[in-house]
Amino acid sequence: IDPKKMRVLIVDDEEVAAEHARIVLDEAGIKADICLDGRSALKMLEVQYTKHEPYNLVLLDWKMPEMDGIECAEEIRKLFRKETTIIILTSFNWDEIMDKAMHIGVDSFLAKPLFASDVISEFERIARKNNMLMLRERKRADLNGKHILLAEDVFINAEIMKELLKIKGMITDHAENGKIAVEMFSESQIGYYDAVLMDVRMPEMDGLEATAEIRSLGRPDAEKVPIIAMTANAFDEDVQLSLQVGMNAHLSKPVEAERLYHTLEELIWDAEQTNLHLRGYNNAEK
Structure with missing residues:
Protein backbone atom coordinates (compact mmCIF):
# COMPACT_ATOMS: atom_id res chain seq x y z
CA ILE A 1 0.00 0.00 0.00
CA ASN A 131 -9.85 -8.34 0.80
CA MET A 132 -10.54 -4.64 0.76
CA LEU A 133 -11.67 -2.45 -2.09
CA MET A 134 -10.40 0.54 -0.21
CA LEU A 135 -7.41 1.45 -2.33
CA ARG A 136 -8.54 -0.30 -5.46
CA GLU A 137 -10.11 1.80 -8.13
CA ARG A 138 -13.89 1.87 -8.03
CA LYS A 139 -15.61 0.74 -11.22
CA ARG A 140 -16.29 3.52 -13.68
CA ALA A 141 -18.69 4.17 -16.54
CA ASP A 142 -17.63 5.04 -20.08
CA LEU A 143 -18.56 8.72 -20.52
CA ASN A 144 -18.84 8.63 -24.31
CA GLY A 145 -22.40 9.48 -25.38
CA LYS A 146 -23.61 10.32 -21.87
CA HIS A 147 -26.13 13.16 -21.55
CA ILE A 148 -25.21 15.87 -19.05
CA LEU A 149 -27.40 18.75 -17.87
CA LEU A 150 -25.15 21.69 -17.02
CA ALA A 151 -26.59 24.50 -14.87
CA GLU A 152 -24.21 27.49 -14.99
CA ASP A 153 -25.08 31.19 -15.19
CA VAL A 154 -21.66 32.52 -16.30
CA PHE A 155 -21.37 32.10 -20.08
CA ILE A 156 -17.59 31.66 -20.26
CA ASN A 157 -17.64 29.06 -17.46
CA ALA A 158 -20.38 27.16 -19.28
CA GLU A 159 -18.35 27.19 -22.54
CA ILE A 160 -15.26 25.84 -20.75
CA MET A 161 -17.30 23.08 -19.09
CA LYS A 162 -18.94 22.13 -22.40
CA GLU A 163 -15.50 21.79 -24.00
CA LEU A 164 -14.26 19.60 -21.12
CA LEU A 165 -17.31 17.35 -21.42
CA LYS A 166 -17.04 17.20 -25.22
CA ILE A 167 -13.44 15.88 -24.98
CA LYS A 168 -14.86 12.67 -23.45
CA GLY A 169 -17.71 12.48 -25.96
CA MET A 170 -20.47 13.71 -23.65
CA ILE A 171 -23.53 15.57 -24.92
CA THR A 172 -24.30 18.69 -22.89
CA ASP A 173 -27.50 20.69 -22.49
CA HIS A 174 -26.89 24.09 -20.88
CA ALA A 175 -29.30 25.79 -18.47
CA GLU A 176 -28.53 29.44 -17.59
CA ASN A 177 -29.95 29.16 -14.08
CA GLY A 178 -31.49 26.71 -11.61
CA LYS A 179 -35.08 27.43 -12.66
CA ILE A 180 -34.33 26.58 -16.30
CA ALA A 181 -32.42 23.46 -15.20
CA VAL A 182 -35.48 22.19 -13.31
CA GLU A 183 -37.72 22.90 -16.33
CA MET A 184 -35.32 21.11 -18.71
CA PHE A 185 -35.09 18.08 -16.44
CA SER A 186 -38.88 18.00 -15.98
CA GLU A 187 -39.48 18.11 -19.73
CA SER A 188 -36.85 15.48 -20.59
CA GLN A 189 -37.68 11.82 -21.18
CA ILE A 190 -37.28 9.65 -18.10
CA GLY A 191 -33.68 8.48 -17.89
CA TYR A 192 -32.44 10.92 -20.55
CA TYR A 193 -29.89 12.67 -18.32
CA ASP A 194 -27.03 10.60 -16.93
CA ALA A 195 -25.86 13.36 -14.56
CA VAL A 196 -26.45 17.00 -13.61
CA LEU A 197 -23.62 19.49 -13.01
CA MET A 198 -25.09 22.20 -10.80
CA ASP A 199 -23.46 25.53 -10.04
CA VAL A 200 -24.41 26.43 -6.47
CA ARG A 201 -24.70 30.22 -6.81
CA MET A 202 -27.03 31.29 -9.63
CA PRO A 203 -29.76 33.95 -10.14
CA GLU A 204 -33.50 33.10 -10.30
CA MET A 205 -32.97 29.82 -8.42
CA ASP A 206 -29.68 28.68 -6.91
CA GLY A 207 -28.23 25.19 -7.25
CA LEU A 208 -29.37 24.02 -3.83
CA GLU A 209 -33.00 25.00 -4.49
CA ALA A 210 -32.88 23.52 -8.00
CA THR A 211 -31.52 20.23 -6.67
CA ALA A 212 -34.25 20.04 -4.03
CA GLU A 213 -36.85 20.71 -6.77
CA ILE A 214 -35.46 17.98 -9.05
CA ARG A 215 -35.30 15.46 -6.19
CA SER A 216 -38.97 16.15 -5.36
CA LEU A 217 -40.31 15.73 -8.93
CA GLY A 218 -41.65 12.25 -8.18
CA ARG A 219 -40.01 10.67 -11.25
CA PRO A 220 -37.86 7.59 -10.75
CA ASP A 221 -34.87 9.19 -12.48
CA ALA A 222 -35.16 12.38 -10.39
CA GLU A 223 -34.32 10.35 -7.29
CA LYS A 224 -31.38 8.48 -8.81
CA VAL A 225 -29.64 10.88 -11.23
CA PRO A 226 -26.21 11.97 -9.91
CA ILE A 227 -26.22 15.70 -9.13
CA ILE A 228 -22.80 17.27 -8.61
CA ALA A 229 -22.35 20.66 -6.95
CA MET A 230 -19.85 23.13 -8.40
CA THR A 231 -18.81 26.15 -6.38
CA ALA A 232 -15.92 28.53 -5.88
CA ASN A 233 -16.84 28.51 -2.18
CA ALA A 234 -15.68 25.05 -1.20
CA PHE A 235 -16.27 25.61 2.52
CA ASP A 236 -17.45 22.73 4.64
CA GLU A 237 -20.84 24.41 5.23
CA ASP A 238 -21.46 24.45 1.46
CA VAL A 239 -20.64 20.77 1.27
CA GLN A 240 -22.97 20.02 4.18
CA LEU A 241 -25.82 22.00 2.57
CA SER A 242 -25.33 20.33 -0.81
CA LEU A 243 -25.53 16.93 0.89
CA GLN A 244 -28.73 17.84 2.72
CA VAL A 245 -30.60 18.75 -0.48
CA GLY A 246 -29.58 15.49 -2.17
CA MET A 247 -26.43 16.26 -4.14
CA ASN A 248 -24.02 13.34 -4.56
CA ALA A 249 -20.66 15.10 -4.74
CA HIS A 250 -18.99 18.49 -4.64
CA LEU A 251 -16.40 19.95 -7.05
CA SER A 252 -14.43 23.13 -6.33
CA LYS A 253 -14.10 25.78 -9.03
CA PRO A 254 -12.12 26.10 -11.15
CA VAL A 255 -13.01 22.47 -11.86
CA GLU A 256 -10.06 20.18 -12.58
CA ALA A 257 -10.71 18.08 -15.70
CA GLU A 258 -9.46 14.78 -14.28
CA ARG A 259 -11.44 15.19 -11.05
CA LEU A 260 -14.55 16.03 -13.09
CA TYR A 261 -14.18 12.91 -15.27
CA HIS A 262 -13.34 10.68 -12.32
CA THR A 263 -16.39 11.86 -10.35
CA LEU A 264 -18.77 11.50 -13.30
CA GLU A 265 -17.42 8.04 -14.19
CA GLU A 266 -17.89 6.71 -10.65
CA LEU A 267 -21.28 8.30 -9.95
CA ILE A 268 -22.78 7.35 -13.33
CA TRP A 269 -21.54 3.77 -12.87
CA ASP A 270 -23.15 3.63 -9.40
CA ALA A 271 -26.42 5.08 -10.73
CA GLU A 272 -26.52 2.60 -13.60
CA GLN A 273 -26.24 -0.28 -11.12
CA THR A 274 -29.06 0.97 -8.90
CA ASN A 275 -31.52 2.60 -11.29
CA LEU A 276 -34.66 1.07 -12.73
CA HIS A 277 -33.22 0.64 -16.23
CA LEU A 278 -35.04 3.86 -16.89
CA ARG A 279 -34.60 3.94 -20.64
CA GLY A 280 -36.43 0.63 -20.82
CA TYR A 281 -39.07 2.02 -18.48
CA ASN A 282 -39.44 5.04 -20.74
CA ASN A 283 -39.88 2.89 -23.87
CA ALA A 284 -42.56 0.86 -22.07
CA GLU A 285 -44.45 4.11 -21.40
CA LYS A 286 -44.73 4.91 -25.09
Missing part, protein backbone atom coordinates in the same frame (compact mmCIF):
# COMPACT_ATOMS: atom_id res chain seq x y z
CA ASP A 2 1.37 3.39 -1.01
CA PRO A 3 1.31 5.66 2.08
CA LYS A 4 0.75 8.67 -0.21
CA LYS A 5 -2.62 7.23 -1.23
CA MET A 6 -3.82 6.92 2.35
CA ARG A 7 -6.15 9.54 3.82
CA VAL A 8 -6.29 9.34 7.59
CA LEU A 9 -8.43 11.04 10.22
CA ILE A 10 -7.04 11.14 13.78
CA VAL A 11 -9.65 11.68 16.51
CA ASP A 12 -8.29 12.45 19.98
CA ASP A 13 -9.54 14.90 22.62
CA GLU A 14 -5.95 15.55 23.73
CA GLU A 15 -4.68 18.03 21.16
CA VAL A 16 -1.00 17.30 21.88
CA ALA A 17 -1.53 13.55 21.33
CA ALA A 18 -3.50 14.20 18.11
CA GLU A 19 -0.83 16.55 16.77
CA HIS A 20 1.93 14.08 17.69
CA ALA A 21 0.14 11.33 15.74
CA ARG A 22 -0.29 13.65 12.74
CA ILE A 23 3.43 14.54 12.71
CA VAL A 24 4.44 10.88 13.01
CA LEU A 25 2.27 9.96 10.02
CA ASP A 26 3.33 13.02 8.05
CA GLU A 27 6.98 11.99 8.36
CA ALA A 28 6.02 8.66 6.75
CA GLY A 29 4.35 10.51 3.86
CA ILE A 30 0.78 9.86 5.10
CA LYS A 31 -1.67 12.76 4.87
CA ALA A 32 -3.68 13.03 8.09
CA ASP A 33 -6.30 15.43 9.44
CA ILE A 34 -7.07 15.79 13.13
CA CYS A 35 -10.14 16.58 15.18
CA LEU A 36 -10.79 16.60 18.91
CA ASP A 37 -14.17 14.91 19.36
CA GLY A 38 -16.47 12.29 17.87
CA ARG A 39 -19.17 14.66 16.57
CA SER A 40 -16.61 16.71 14.61
CA ALA A 41 -15.17 13.46 13.25
CA LEU A 42 -18.56 12.42 11.85
CA LYS A 43 -18.95 15.82 10.15
CA MET A 44 -15.46 15.63 8.62
CA LEU A 45 -16.14 12.10 7.36
CA GLU A 46 -19.38 13.31 5.78
CA VAL A 47 -17.65 16.25 4.08
CA GLN A 48 -14.84 14.10 2.64
CA TYR A 49 -17.30 11.44 1.52
CA THR A 50 -19.27 14.09 -0.37
CA LYS A 51 -16.12 15.50 -1.95
CA HIS A 52 -15.36 11.96 -3.15
CA GLU A 53 -12.16 11.92 -1.10
CA PRO A 54 -13.18 9.61 1.75
CA TYR A 55 -10.86 8.73 4.60
CA ASN A 56 -9.42 5.22 4.21
CA LEU A 57 -8.54 5.02 7.88
CA VAL A 58 -9.86 6.53 11.11
CA LEU A 59 -7.64 6.38 14.19
CA LEU A 60 -9.95 6.82 17.19
CA ASP A 61 -8.91 7.51 20.76
CA TRP A 62 -10.88 5.23 23.08
CA LYS A 63 -11.29 7.52 26.10
CA MET A 64 -12.99 10.75 25.05
CA PRO A 65 -15.69 12.85 26.75
CA GLU A 66 -19.29 12.94 25.42
CA MET A 67 -18.75 10.38 22.65
CA ASP A 68 -15.98 7.84 23.24
CA GLY A 69 -14.13 5.93 20.54
CA ILE A 70 -16.46 2.93 20.64
CA GLU A 71 -19.61 5.06 20.30
CA CYS A 72 -18.02 7.06 17.47
CA ALA A 73 -16.98 3.84 15.68
CA GLU A 74 -20.56 2.57 15.93
CA GLU A 75 -21.87 5.75 14.25
CA ILE A 76 -19.21 5.60 11.52
CA ARG A 77 -20.22 2.03 10.69
CA LYS A 78 -23.90 3.04 10.46
CA LEU A 79 -23.22 5.99 8.17
CA PHE A 80 -20.30 5.10 5.92
CA ARG A 81 -19.01 2.30 3.76
CA LYS A 82 -17.26 -0.70 5.17
CA GLU A 83 -14.16 0.42 3.25
CA THR A 84 -13.22 2.89 5.98
CA THR A 85 -10.90 1.07 8.36
CA ILE A 86 -11.33 1.90 12.05
CA ILE A 87 -8.48 1.44 14.53
CA ILE A 88 -8.93 2.28 18.21
CA LEU A 89 -5.97 3.94 19.95
CA THR A 90 -5.48 3.49 23.67
CA SER A 91 -2.84 3.62 26.35
CA PHE A 92 -5.00 1.27 28.45
CA ASN A 93 -5.54 -2.48 28.30
CA TRP A 94 -8.19 -2.99 25.62
CA ASP A 95 -9.31 -6.49 26.69
CA GLU A 96 -12.43 -5.12 28.39
CA ILE A 97 -13.72 -3.44 25.21
CA MET A 98 -12.41 -5.85 22.58
CA ASP A 99 -15.55 -7.98 22.18
CA LYS A 100 -17.92 -5.03 21.94
CA ALA A 101 -15.58 -3.12 19.61
CA MET A 102 -15.18 -6.05 17.20
CA HIS A 103 -18.95 -6.62 17.27
CA ILE A 104 -19.72 -3.07 16.09
CA GLY A 105 -17.08 -3.21 13.35
CA VAL A 106 -13.80 -1.89 14.80
CA ASP A 107 -11.00 -3.43 12.74
CA SER A 108 -8.11 -3.31 15.20
CA PHE A 109 -6.39 -1.70 18.18
CA LEU A 110 -3.04 0.09 18.53
CA ALA A 111 -1.23 1.20 21.66
CA LYS A 112 -0.22 4.80 22.24
CA PRO A 113 2.18 6.41 21.50
CA LEU A 114 1.70 5.85 17.81
CA PHE A 115 4.37 4.69 15.36
CA ALA A 116 3.85 5.12 11.60
CA SER A 117 5.28 1.66 10.85
CA ASP A 118 2.63 0.10 13.15
CA VAL A 119 -0.17 2.02 11.41
CA ILE A 120 0.98 0.99 7.92
CA SER A 121 1.54 -2.69 8.78
CA GLU A 122 -1.79 -2.94 10.65
CA PHE A 123 -3.64 -1.21 7.82
CA GLU A 124 -2.09 -3.62 5.29
CA ARG A 125 -2.98 -6.62 7.47
CA ILE A 126 -6.63 -5.49 7.72
CA ALA A 127 -6.80 -4.78 3.97
CA ARG A 128 -5.55 -8.28 3.19
CA LYS A 129 -7.86 -9.89 5.75
CA ASN A 130 -10.93 -8.08 4.44
